[in-house]
Amino acid sequence: MQVLKFGGTSVASAENISKSCDISLRALENGLVVIVVSALGGTTDALIKAGKTAAEGDVAYQDILQQLEQRHLEAAEELQLPPAPLDNATALITDGFLELHRLCDGVAALQELSSRTLDRLMSYGELLSSQLVELHFHRLQPDAVWADARQLIRTNSRFGNAEVDVLATEKLVKDFQAQHPNASWIVPGFIAADAHGTTTTLGRGGSDYTAALLAAALGADKLEIWTDVSGMMTADPRLVRGARPIARISYQEAMELSHFGAKVLYPPTIQPVMKRGIPLWIKNTFAPDDYGTLVEVEPPRTSASVQGISSVGNLTLLNLEGSGMVGIPGFSMRLFAALARERINVVLITQSSSEHSICVGVNAADTTPAQVAVDEEFAVEIAAGRIEPLRPERGLAIVALVGENMKDHPGISGKLFGALGQNGVNIRAIAQGASEKNISTVIRAEDVRKAINVLHEAFFEATYKQVNLFLLGPGNVGGKLLGQLARQQAHLLEHLGLQVRVVAIANSRHCLVNEEGVDLAAWPEALAEAPPLSLTDLTELIIARNLRNSIFVDVTANAAAAACYASLLEKSVAVVACNKVAASSEYTNYARLKSLAKEFNASFLYSTNVGAGLPVISTLNDLMRSGDVVRRMQAVLSGTLNFVFNNYDGSRPFAEVVRQAQAEGYTEPDPRLDLSGTDVARKILILAREAGQVIEMSDIEIETFLPPACLEGDVEAFYTQLAAHEAHFRALFDAAQATGARLKFVARYAEGRAAVGLQQIPPGHDLYDLRGKDNVVLFHTDRYDELPLVVKGAGAGAEVTASGVFADIVRAARL
Template sequence: MKVLKFGGSSVGKPERIRGIVSILKNYYASGDHFTVVFSAFGGVTDSLIEMSSLAAAGDDRYGEAFQAFAKRHQDAISELLPEGSLRTETATQIRKSHEVLKNLLYGVFLVREASARTMDYVLSFGERSSSYIITQTLKSVGIPAEFLDARKVIRTDKKFGGATVNFDKTYAAVRKYYSEHTDIQIVTGFIASAKGGLTTTLGRGGSDYTASLLGAGLDAQAIEIWTDVSGVLTADPRRVKKAFTIPKMTYAEAMEMSHFGAKVIYPPTLMPALHKRIPLYIKNTFEPDFPGTKVSEESSDGNTAVRGISSINSVALLTVSGSGLFGVPGTSARLFNSLAQSGINIILITQGSSEHAISFAVKPDDADGARRAAEEVFAYEIDRGVVNPVKVERELSIVAIIGENMREQPGISGRLFQALGKNGINAVAIAQGSSELNVSVVIPKEDENKALNALHEAFFLSDSKTLHLFIVGVGLIGSTLLEQVKKQNAYLRERLGMELKIVGMSNSRKMLVDVDGIDIENWQEALNNSGTDADLAVFVGRMRDANLSNSIFVDNTADDKIANYYEGILDESISISTPNKVSTSSSYAQYLRLKALATKRGVQFRYETNVGAGLPVISTLRDLMDSGDRIRKIEGVLSGSLSYIFNNFDGTKPFDAIVMDAKQKGFTEPDPRVDLSGKDVGRKILILARETGIPMESEDVSLVGFLPEGAMEAASVADFFSILKEKRTYFQELYAAAATEGKVLRMIATLEGDQASVGVQAIGPQNPFFGLSGSDNMIVFTTDRYGERPLVVRGPGAGAEVTAAGVFAEIIKIGKFLS
């Protein structure tokens, strides 16, 4: 004998019921002996509660709700049963039943009251209607089905709304009934009866319990719970998109999962099955061939320590603390007895070995009652000051990792806390039993989704990781970065186990945030059509509120306003990658504050592209210093635009023509004075100085100007070029003076000791910068180890491709750090 149960979502519509009929026809054709339990049609129980509440409130709209309820069932009969006597018989019987419900609701309306006892009777009409209609439908296709009202066999006490089952009487009644009936029994879930024939219910989710009770009473071969998901998943799929089915788990693991919020298993269901050692299968009505999850006494795969991750969405944590608890026998008994007498259920308990404090979690609605009960029992100690007033923390959640094999594998707790820590999630309290069947952590409620995803990656997808990117600036550099990500994502998934998901983007006009991911193939269309007006504060706020694991903020701009948000972003445990030099070249105190904050929050603040675009300049400098080398001197051509200008200033073309050419090719800023002033290069040498540990400010960098008088003060860019043209002789003389000595002109930044300067220098063939070409940057490190022959880093120092590639490389490094 097999006992099958189909839930409300499985019987929500006539077409779904037809799918169930097909499943049962296959069972019948294979010769399986089975019985089937059905819930009410999807949404009907809520509808019955609604109409009862309206009636009890004296609101005659309950009649409209009833009419919709009755019509839904009559429509189902018309769709499921062919015309003829069977349809007529079914419609008549359901109409009579619903007439009783109508009169009952009218009585509620008159007395303005719906007691728990009345509500149990009202709710029974859901399962009784669905099960009877499905029984008749099965008969119409040739399956010998018989309707069984579970009130005939399941016996309970009179605790209406959630009755306690009398197992001995129930099992005896089940065995007796089934011994006298040979047809396939179609049974109402959820409902039962107490002494005197009073209708009771088994609590929400009670249809699963009905199936388990029948299975235990019949010593069934298996119990199958058919629902709308493919078994028990590693986590809630609504919150963890990459959750997958657990093929096999033990009763104990399933109980823990259900206790911590896994909705697919109703907790009492497991006890009868466990007692009789009956395997329980969780299967998907809409994927009947999928094996689902088997719950039994068999041990799960020993190679998998954690079987699932679950959570309780909302709890309050109460803490009783004080020196008066230390070493006092019976303290815990006093506390928990007082809570029990107040009818308060405790979800989690944790106590330090010093016994100085006891913390326990309860439902939020029970928090005030629990506090009063605890303070009453310790009133004497609180008055003496040896026990503190009870501390109540609200807006918390519990996440738990569950698995019987955790005890066999060391380091499980370490991985849990590492995953939480790297995502900035604070553990408010921790509980772990000696059996290590679960490790539970109380965390801020706002971090629940992030924690579930971070832990799921840590324990089930340790060879893969999703990085959530929020990108500001999708112009030349940003769009190039997106193109590089699009081309490389498949490689990253296959070789590095890393997936980059763009969940936010913004330019100066539009912004778009989508936690499910923005289609990188059509991001421009999505931004233009679905984006809202750009507002940086709102964008950062949405990024913070999304609270996604492994979040990275990418700033591809040079906007000082965006840099003002860095501190808040890092404080939210979000890593940053940026070519924007504003934050690292502002005040030294702010520079240190950002780096310290990143370290404190366990995230990354990366700005390699601040100096040398995609060249490994800062990382090389850090490697030298970390390995114990001492920096004597740093020299560099640190501007791709200035490199292009001076590399091409060979006397054949006027200086102004070369600058105009560089501007037209996009090498310079729209106003070339930003480059030619040396300020940008000054910011870069300032950053390198700070990386060596020198507490330098921007005014400490000496900028030696070379432009003719009046050029920097020109009213417009056009006027600036006019002055350059007028001063061609001045520039030609600069070139000639250098060329006469066999030298060339280069804009060079120098850091020696604690002195930094930027200026145009005439250098000879022996100088490493002499042979520069194109827009190359070159940085020369003279150190204790690289004294006679300095270490040189050279390559393209400007351009969207190399800058975007540098940012891309940093994103990957951040991803590896978060692994």
């Protein structure tokens, strides 16, 4: 004997009923079948709604019932039954809905819907669907019989969620089998009857339970649950795209997963078949050839430590604490007794070893009655100050790792906590049984999607890590960066295991957002049509989307953008900044951002602040981490100024050379930042801070070579003044030329003091042969005393700067 249960989606239409009957017919090749049927998909909810609407005195229940009746009549007609069975089906449906109308009329008259009446109302869903299936299946298998579950399953009179009398049920089932020894059965799920013959129900999902009870009573060879997914999944596929079916799993693991939200299986279902050792197979009605999931006593051992990740939402933590609890027996008993009296189910329990507190998780709907019950139970202790009043913490959820093999694999908990911590998912409570089949964590409900994806990536998708970028400033450098990302996406995935997606691109006028990843081949056109979004709104969007491994990439020089970093770091969003404003701001702000990055385990990287794509800051960091001490630094840190003075020879105006530098993308958007020395001062300030110095911008001595008039007005006025002061620039060049020197704008740091200014560099000096737009930094340290450590290379240009930002993104992604 085999028991096959078909869920609501599997019988939601005539077409689906036909598919389910075809599956059952194939199963007959291996012996007789018992077919357990749910109501047509959505029917139970509609019947509940009709009853509640009637109880409110609203006649709209009539429309609900009429629509349901019409749906059932259409399903009967679409099954293309012969005339006599069709007439029979029509009569059954019509009579059933006449009774439903009478029931709801009575409810409307009384304006009261009892649990007993509601059970009676809900029962019609399964009664009608199972008889439709029987009429269709009877054509294929004439010996099949319809069996009323109310005559097979005996329960108590606890309406809404009745408890089964297993011994009485087994006797009734075996008696029915004796009466029909060679017949297959079609049975309505979910419904039963008490000792008085009154209709009861087994709770939502009870059709699975019906099937398990019948399988156990019959000693079936197997129980098959036919649904709309191909088995139990490693995670909820609505939350995790990469979720995949679990081929074979133990009863214990299935129990854990079903308890924590694996909707494909109703938790009590497993108990009757687990007790008898009956295999349970979860299959897909719409893909019957898929293997599905086989639940068995001892599945084959695998190397996988975790079988699945599950979650349950709408949780409240209740924390009972107080010094009066320490060392006093009986508090736990009284807490659970108080909750039990109110029939409140405890989902999770954890207690500190100090005995100072007990924490339990309950369904959110039970929060108020639980709080009242516990506060009443401990009223004397609360009044005496020995215990604090119960403190509910709402808006939580449980995410659980499940697997038999976890007990044999050290480091699972560490991997779990590390993955969540790196993504800013705070754990409010932890529970783990001694069997180590389940590690449950309580987190904020809004973090569930991110947490499950992070954990699924860590335990099931070791091949890649998804990284989500939010890019601000797709201008010259930002545009080059997007191009580099587009070209390197496949390489990053193949060689580094990074699936890098640009989720948002924003400028001062538009913000393009696509959570599945912006098309990097067509982003300019899409951005031009995107709506505007303020920096504040963009920050809130990044936080609200709460995507795993999020990185904010700031490719601007905007102070307002830098002001957003703290809010993002506090949410464990990594920040990669081409923008120098933050790192060169007041020292307290710089230190705070560094501290936030460390506290919330989020990268704050800004390598391109000094040297564009050169590894200047990373080299300095390596020196400091290794215990070296920086004594002096001497550097040319402006690719712009180096380009300008390398190309200015008096043959053409100084202003023309500066315009060329700007046109070729070497300058800041406002070239005065470069030529005034401000940009170089920011860079040496950042290097001094990275070397451990507490220093402010006002401490940097800036020796400007520009006449004061050049710094007044707008950018065009600046160029006008450059042209007007050509004689001044020619004099600087001639003075250097006279001694064989070259002009370089040099940044210096020594023993806590820093300065920047134009210098005549004589032949033979380390800076003399610096060409084009190159930068160079000379680190004089305790280890590099006689000969400095030199970092040299192109220090300006959109392409090299973009490559530096790219490198920081990869560093942040791999942490």
